[in-house]
Amino acid sequence: xxxxxxxxxxxxxxxxxxxxxxxxxxxxxxxxxxxxxxxxxxxxxxxxxxxxxxxxxxxxxxxxxxxxxxxxxxxxxxxxxxxxxxxxxxxxxxxxxxxxxxxxxxxxxxxxxxxxxxxx
Amino acid sequence: xxxxxxxxxxxxxxxxxxxxxxxxxxxxxxxxxxxxxxxxxxxxxxxxxxxxxxxxxxxxxxxxxxxxxxxxxxxxxxxxxxxxxxxxxxxxxxxxxxxxxxxxxxxxxxxxxxxxxxxxxxxxxxxxxxxxxxxxxxxxxxxxxxxxxxxxxxxxxxxxxxxxxxxxxxxxxxxxxxxxxxxxxxxxxxxxxxxxxxxxxxxxxxxxxxxxxxxxxxxxxxxxxxxxxxxxxxxxxxxxxxxxxxxxxxxxxxxxxxxxxxxxxxxxxxxxxxxxxxxxxxxxxxxxxxxxxxxxxxxxxxxxxxxxxxxxxxxxxxxxxxxxxxxxxxxxxxxxxxxxxxxxxxxxxxxxxxxxxxx
Numbered sequence: 001x002x003x004x005x006x007x008x009x010x011x012x013x014x015x016x017x018x019x020x021x022x023x024x025x026x027x028x029x030x031x032x033x034x035x036x037x038x039x040x041x042x043x044x045x046x047x048x049x050x051x052x053x054x055x056x057x058x059x060x061x062x063x064x065x066x067x068x069x070x071x072x073x074x075x076x077x078x079x080x081x082x083x084x085x086x087x088x089x090x091x092x093x094x095x096x097x098x099x100x101x102x103x104x105x106x107x108x109x110x111x112x113x114x115x116x117x118x119x120x
Numbered sequence: 121x122x123x124x125x126x127x128x129x130x131x132x133x134x135x136x137x138x139x140x141x142x143x144x145x146x147x148x149x150x151x152x153x154x155x156x157x158x159x160x161x162x163x164x165x166x167x168x169x170x171x172x173x174x175x176x177x178x179x180x181x182x183x184x185x186x187x188x189x190x191x192x193x194x195x196x197x198x199x200x201x202x203x204x205x206x207x208x209x210x211x212x213x214x215x216x217x218x219x220x221x222x223x224x225x226x227x228x229x230x231x232x233x234x235x236x237x238x239x240x241x242x243x244x245x246x247x248x249x250x251x252x253x254x255x256x257x258x259x260x261x262x263x264x265x266x267x268x269x270x271x272x273x274x275x276x277x278x279x280x281x282x283x284x285x286x287x288x289x290x291x292x293x294x295x296x297x298x299x300x301x302x303x304x305x306x307x308x309x310x311x312x313x314x315x316x317x318x319x320x321x322x323x324x325x326x327x328x329x330x331x332x333x334x335x336x337x338x339x340x341x342x343x344x345x346x347x348x349x350x351x352x353x354x355x356x357x358x359x360x361x362x363x364x365x366x367x368x369x370x371x372x373x374x375x376x377x378x379x380x381x382x383x384x385x386x387x388x389x390x391x392x393x394x395x396x397x398x399x400x401x402x403x404x405x406x407x408x409x410x411x412x413x414x415x416x417x418x419x420x421x422x423x424x425x426x427x428x429x430x431x432x433x434x435x436x437x438x439x440x441x442x443x444x445x446x447x448x449x450x451x452x453x454x455x456x457x458x459x460x461x462x463x464x465x466x467x468x469x470x471x472x473x474x475x476x477x478x479x
Contacts, residue, residue, distance in 0.1 A: 017249055029256070031278075033263035054171065054178035077178050077269040082277060091263070 028093040033076045035096040038067055040109035042088035049080035049089060065111035070104050071096055121146050126460065130159050134237050134464035137474035141467070145460055153455045155448065161478040168435040173199060173407060174273060176435065180425075181267050183440060184476040186229065187418045189222040191440075192271035197351060198414030198427045199273050202407045211275035212353040213394040217288075218262065218270055219352070219416075220383040220390070224295075225254040225266075226419035227376045227383075230471050231306065234373055237468045238315040243305055250298050257288055275400025285391050292384050299380055307374060316370035320454040320466035323367055330450045333443050334421020335375040336470050340367035346417035357389045369469035376471075379419075406433045418443055420471045442476035 019026065028034070045067070047060040057073035058080060060066070081089045123146045130138030138159040144152035167179050180195045181188040193215050200207060207215070232247035255265045262268040262278055270278050280288070306312060322332065327340040337344055338361055345361035347354050362378045364371035409431035416423050421443030428437040447470045458466060 029260035031261070031263050032259060033269075052174070054175035075178065075182075075267070076264060077267075078263060078277070079175075079178065079269075 030093070032091075032093045033078045033081075034092040034094045035071065036069060036074055036076075036080070037090050037092060038069075038107055039088040039090070040067060040107045042086050043067060043107075043109050044086055044112050045109070046085060048083050048085060052079050052083045054079060062111055065109045067107045067109065068104055069107075072102055123151060128463060128467075132464075134468065135472075136233060137472065139467075139472060139474045141455075141463070143455070143460065143463065148459050148461070150456050150458055150460060150463070153452050155452060157474065157478060159478070160475050162475075164479045165438050165440060168438045170434070172433050173429075173435055174403075176438065177271055177273065178269065180438075180440070181269060181271075183479055184418075184442070184473055185266055186226045186473065187222055187420070187423075187476075188267040188269075189218050189271065190416050190418045190423060192269075193219055193352070194414045194416035194423055194425045195427070195438075196271050196273050197416070198412045198425050199407055201414065202410060202412040202427065202429060203273075203403070203405075205274055205401060205403060207275045207352075208398045208401060209353065209395045210279075210397045211399045213390050214276045214278075214280060214399065215271070215352045216354060216357070216390045217280070217387050217394075218258075218268060218276075220387045221254055221257060222268075223419045224380050224383045225251050225258070227380045228254065228299075230376060230419070230468075231373070231380075234465075234468050235306065235312075237464045238312065240312065243302065246302055246305075250295055250302075253291055253295055257291055260284070261288070272400060274403040275398070277400070279399050280394075285394070289388060289391055292387060296381065296384050299377075303377065306377060307370075313370060315462075315465055316373060316469075317366075317368060319369045319458065319462050320469055321366070321368045322450055322454055326453065327367070327450065330453060331446050332421075332450045333446045334418070334471075335362075335372055335379065336421065336447050336450060338362060339364045339371035339375045341365040346415050346422045349415065351416060353390060353393075356393065357386055359386065369465055372469045406431060407435070420444060420473055420476075421446060440479055442473065442479070444470070444473045444477045447472070448477070 045060050045062040045065060050058040050060045055073050055075055057070045059068045081091055123144050126143045126145050128143060129135050129140045140156045142154040143150050164179055164183055168176050177192050177195060180191045183191050228247050228251035232244040235243035258268055259265045261280055261284055262270045270276050322340050324340045324342050327337050327342060341363055343361045343363050347359055362375050362382055364375050407429040409429055411428040414425040423443060424441040426439040427435060430436045451470050
């Protein structure tokens with residue numbers, strides 16, 4: 001009892017150790033690998049991200065200028081962000097929220113024109 | 121007296137992972153144990169056939185959710201040895217820092233689960249509260265909480281700046297104080313001792329004969345730790361394996377508790393000695409034809425990687441022997457003779473990681 005009393009009193013005064021989670025969230029740390037995004041205007045559709053991705057969640061269509069990501073397959077490892085030569089991929093500081101429908105993220109950009117086309 | 125067969129698992133409140141034990145019981149005393157595994161086999165080793173050797177780093181990280189950093193480190197060291205690459209000194213120190221953080225969070229998780237196995241719920245929550253701080257360090261420095269994805273062949277993918285190192289050290293100071301405060305509750309408590317002392321005794325000779333590894337081996341008085349090999353930057357740090365003589369569940373618990381404090385000490389040493397410089401070297405080409413082995417001390421013991429290459433980007437074979445695989449025979453030999461009520465405590469005392477074992 002003598003051992004427990006100070007502990008009980010301390011716990012009465014101090015704050016809670018937990019948060020009321022869905023209503024109260026903490027600030028994300030800087031550098032967190034959250035949801036994957038792309039700055040599609042900078043993208044040259046080289047396809048290196050799709051080549052390096054260990055899960056195969058990315059696919060790039062150079063002809064049509066499409067960048068497709070399956071967020072349900074992505075494991076947030078950040079390999080694509082590191083390997084992107086144009087640095088157009090980025091990861092948000094927050095994780096993707098739970099979803100009840102499966103869908104893919106499709107981004108359409110301007111595919112790079114061939115040299116001959118660019119000259120004309 | 122007539123014997124009865126009692127199945128435990130694969131779904132059981134005390135087992136964090138699916139393992140099925142068929143216990144033959146006479147009265148309340150166990151006479152025989154037959155395990156069955158294979159509930160979470162994922163065939164990760166076979167994925168090396170279809171992936172580039174760089175991509176396998178992310179695959180081996182998923183062998184175990186708790187010691188992912190060490191799996192990747194072990195694989196990278198094996199490939200680096202094959203290709204004749206040496207990671208820069210700074211990368212080696214960063215690997216030590218993150219791997220010891222991983223050991224801390226794994227041991228704190230286990231200490232909590234162990235407390236839970238004998239029904240000490242509040243101690244379980246206290247240990248997990250401390251563990252959360254280690255996970256915060258992971259998240260702030262690497263970007264992910266558990267599967268940190270910092271290793272790559274030739275070094276590491278993330279760097280720590282001076283402010284971050286200072287912040288880690290200040291956090292570790294708090295963690296050390298809090299862990300020490302919980303020490304007497306776990307190690308000197310009458311009830312805890314009643315449930316753990318003398319339960320599941322493994323003598324040092326038995327431990328060696330059965331090929332036991334990690335804290336299970338060290339709790340039986342054998343000072344064998346793969347960190348003594350001096351991989352990464354461990355050769356330049358002061359390190360003594362933690363050992364206990366008794367070989368029972370309590371000794372295994374004490375070894376892990378002391379290893380948390382030892383890991384804090386090692387991170388401090390590494391942070392004090394960390395040199396400036398690059399964090400990775402550029403890797404070109406494929407691993408040459410041949411084979412390599414790599415060993416790393418994980419929280420649960422020695423992990424062993426065998427890598428075979430045919431000189432192409434895709435490896436020919438990868439074989440992983442995880443610590444729980446080595447510790448299971450010891451578990452089966454200590455269970456007979458114990459009471460049925462001791463099973464959860466003794467099974468947890470070897471820290472079984474079934475997902476690791478089945479890969």
